[in-house]
Amino acid sequence: TQLLEQSPQFLSIQEGENLTVYCNSSSVFSSLQWYRQEPGEGPVLLVTVVTGGEVKKLKRLTFQFGDARKDSSLHITAAQPGDTGLYLCAPQNSGGSNYKLTFGKGTLLTVNP
Amino acid sequence: DTGVSQDPRHKITKRGQNVTFRCDPISEHNRLYWYRQTLGQGPEFLTYFQNEAQLEKSRLLSDRFSAERPKGSFSTLEIQRTEQGDSAMYLCASSSLKGSYGYTFGSGTRLTVV
Numbered sequence: 001t002q003l004l005e006q007s008p009q010f011l012s013i014q015e016g017e018n019l020t021v022y023c024n025s026s027s028v029f030s031s032l033q034w035y036r037q038e039p040g041e042g043p044v045l046l047v048t049v050v051t052g053g054e055v056k057k058l059k060r061l062t063f064q065f066g067d068a069r070k071d072s073s074l075h076i077t078a079a080q081p082g083d084t085g086l087y088l089c090a091p092q093n094s095g096g097s098n099y100k101l102t103f104g105k106g107t108l109l110t111v112n113p
Numbered sequence: 114d115t116g117v118s119q120d121p122r123h124k125i126t127k128r129g130q131n132v133t134f135r136c137d138p139i140s141e142h143n144r145l146y147w148y149r150q151t152l153g154q155g156p157e158f159l160t161y162f163q164n165e166a167q168l169e170k171s172r173l174l175s176d177r178f179s180a181e182r183p184k185g186s187f188s189t190l191e192i193q194r195t196e197q198g199d200s201a202m203y204l205c206a207s208s209s210l211k212g213s214y215g216y217t218f219g220s221g222t223r224l225t226v227v
Contacts, residue, residue, distance in 0.1 A: 033215060042117075042204050042218030043156065088155050099144060099208075100169065101216060103155030 003027075006089055006104035014112050016078055021107040023089030024071045030092055032072050033101065034063055037086040043103075079111045119205050119219035126195055126226055133191045134222045138207030145188050146216065147180055148204040149173065156204055162188060195226045 003026045013019055023032070031050045035043035047056050049065035049072060056063045060083075062075040076083055086108050090101040118137040126132050138145050144163050148156035159178070160170045164185035174180075177195075182188040192199055202223050206216040 035216075040223070041220050042206070043216075044218070045215040048215055099163075100146075100158055100161060102158065103148075105153070105155050 004089070004091065004102060004104045006087075006107050008107060009105065010108050010110075012110040012112065013079055015080060017111075018075070018077050019079055019109070020073055020075045021087055021109070022071065022073050023091075023104055025091060026070070027091070027093070028069050030069070032065060032069075032089060032091045034072070034074055035088040035090065035103075037088060037106070038084075043086075043088055076109075079109075081111045081113050084109060084111050117205055117207055117217050117219035119203075119222050121222055122220060123223045124225070126224070128197060128226055129194055131191065131193045132195060132224065133189055134203055134205075134224075136188045136190070136205030136219060137186075138188070138205070139217055140186075142207035142209050142217070143185070144208045144210065145182055146206045146208075147188070147190050148206065150202045150204055150221070151200075159190075192224075195224075197226045200224055200226045 005024045007022050033048045034046045036046055037043040047063045049063055052069045053067045054065045060077045064073050086106040088103050088106040090103045120135045124132055146161050147159040149159055150156045158171050159174050160180050161168055162182040165182050177193045180190045202221045204218055204221045206218045208216050
């Protein structure tokens with residue numbers, strides 16, 4: 001059973017600040033997805049990273065997949081109140097269970113104006 | 114296509130009653146998933162369909178829970194004899210066999226058992 005840890009669990013910052021959240025595991029993954037969930041809504045896919053060491057940018061969001069494909073980070077530059085939400089990582093394994101996502105507990109980000 | 118639709122958005126029921134939720138996935142998606150999410154937690158996998166076949170059920174899905182996907186289109190999740198511990202957000206998602214394997218989630222059904 002893979003252990004998936006997201007940190008920090010809670011993060012409250014001021015508008016304009018930078019932040020990084022982490023997703024760590026004891027297992028190696030074939031790919032990993034990041035989702036953002038706003039209160040009362042379902043999660044929305046932000047990005048999928050596949051290659052070890054891969055970096056993807058989505059406007060002010062930078063996603064990195066660890067070289068060993070066991071961890072990932074999400075960096076937000078100049079955070080805005082609209083970035084507020086629960087950030088979830090969901091690794092995928094190759095093989096028979098690659099259809100099923102297992103989510104971490106998430107990082108609850110609050111960006112204050 | 115307007116995405117994944119779930120109905121109802123909110124349901125309040127008395128303990129012991131049965132409830133049924135509906136999910137309409139994106140039409141070209143073969144795969145449909147049900148997840149449950151409680152406060153402070155990420156979504157937890159309940160069950161998965163590929164077309165009309167239910168291929169996996171989590172141990173979280175007790176005998177009181179049943180899910181169907183007739184004709185491989187919409188799906189229903191029924192909870193019989195609801196308990197207060199069933200209070201949660203029930204999320205439906207769909208995905209295609211090809212592509213990035215990303216899920217498209219619905220907005221969820223918030224169940225409160227009183």
